Amino acid sequence: MFKLIRLEWKKNRIGKDIRNALILLFCLGFFVYAVEFFGITDEDPEANSIGISAFIELLANMSYIVFCGAMLASYIVKAYKNKTMNLMFSYPVKRQKILLSQMLAVWIFNFAALVLTKLAIYGVILIGSRHKGYTYSIDFHMGDSGFYISLFAGSAVMVSICFAALLAGLMIRSSKAVIIASVLLMFVTQGSIGSLTLSDNGGFFAILLLVSAVCVALCLGTVEKKDVL
Amino acid sequence: MSILVQTNDLTKTIGGKELVCDVNLHLKKGEIYGFLGPNGAGKTTVMKMITNLWKPTKGTIELFGETLEKDSYEVLKRMRSIIEFPVFYEHMSGRENLQLHCEYLGYYEKGCVENALEMLSLSDAADKPVKKYSLGMKQRLGIAREVLSRPELLILDEPTNGLDPSGMKQIRDLFKMLCKEYGITMMISTHILSEIEGIADTVGVINRGRLKEEISMKEIRERNLSYIELSVKNTKKAAYILTEGLGLDNFRIMDERNIRIYEAGAAVGEITKALAVQGAEIDFIGKKTETLEDYFLKITREEDEKCLN
DSSP: OHHHHHHHHHHTTHHHHHHHHHHHHHHHHHHHHHHHHSOOSOOOTTTOOOBHHHHHHHHHHHHHHHHHHHHHIIIIIHHHHTTHHHHHTTSSSOHHHHHHHHHHHHHHHHHHHHHHHHHHHHHHHHHHHTTSOOSSBOOOOTTOHHHHHHHHHHHHHHHHHTTHHHHHHHHTTOHHHHHHHHHHHHHHHHOEETTEESTTOHHHHHHHHHHHHHHHHHHHHHHTTSOOO | OOEEEEEEEEEEEETTEEEEEEEOOEEETTOEEEEEOOTTSSHHHHHHHHTTSSOOSEEEEEETTEEOOTTOOGGGGTEEEEOSSOOOOTTSBHHHHHHHHHHHHTOOOTTHHHHHHHHTTOGGGTTSBGGGSOHHHHHHHHHHHHHTTOOSEEEEESTTTTOOHHHHHHHHHHHHHHHHHSOOEEEEEESOHHHHHTTOSEEEEEETTEEEEEEEHHHHHHHTOEEEEEEESOHHHHHHIIIIITOOOOEEEOSSSEEEEOOTTOOHHHHHHHHHHTTOOEEEEEEEEOOHHHHHHHHHHHHHHHHHO
């Protein structure tokens, strides 16, 4: 399986994705740094009860839901559209294994990139907070194991729920559909109307995870029987 | 010769439309099988089912003596195919595409990529991205990719599309060499009948989703079916003279000017004389031998006429 994942990265130019992830990291890092230390918001540091971690999580998760959707579109839906999937299905490898390797290639990359992005931003903010005054309170402890458990679990959940968008794209063979579905997921999971938000609702995320699991199961379950058009 | 591929009542229906129906074809080991048919006849559909890309609605496929199931993957090691057109990772070079192919197949014979590129005269362009290749070069790269692992069975759908005449000749020679020297069995679909005529051992003619005939080229040549081609100003009058005056009934009016007389005992001199006496103007008359193209047209036309009636 690892060989198949490695080949997926190779043929989909993982270098380009790494470069894009680094650009995203730089942009997010710079923005969060500016918000926290340059005071570009109107927030009052004294009166502010919100921590910076919520802001970091929000931005990183929002960005990676779309990033992951774009990668799913490029690795899987595009492969069906440009018929390279026909070539893949002509190899003596189980179709489910091929499709799973493509999904894992996207999942592993996005999970790793999201974790590293968050870690890098948290690290920069922590270092900056020792030398500068800040807007939002520093509400995380990088020396605490709970911080890492939460970071890893949260990132895994966020990347996993993106796979709900894949089924939409595969059903109508449209890369745009995956990206639009990802953007919708981003708004639903990270957005808020007034004080109403679902971003901290564990039950909602559990349902989304279940939906994603069903979508992945449907994609994998039908691939062996389906005609490759 | 043993049978390598056999289909039994192979049928494919999509959305209530029957694409192919009860196709029973037989591919012998070591032969080149020409799969002929007009556009939309069902050639690609049959090939897609043999390569397991499409699943039959009815019927079975036997490959290498085993019935093809939806999860038959072992047989895919022994066969390669190009269906419709070869696809590549366009941003990668020709060499990288071939190396990637080897990795997926688990085929690591030293020098196989270079040999395949050389065989198809692509060594100079090997490091260029495929997106910069011409259609003919892509077609050759596709063939290079599929032959590099020396499969037992090669299924090629219109493999000479986009090739210039010299490229076609090169590919034709390559197919003959692969079949003769490496024992690769090939199934080649094409609409350019002259392309297949020189290399095929057997041809299968499919029309309107049904396999009309399967016949060896040897048999076609042995039949050596000759006919008299007659070109006249008035085919109705000429047909009347042939029937009433000469008692011939085995002929076919091809179009407004041409008649083909298949009657074994018919003589050119006798027909010319009879037509001249009756005042039917002749533009041309001469003996001809049926080519694969004629044979193909005869079969498909018969079917089309039946459908129209």
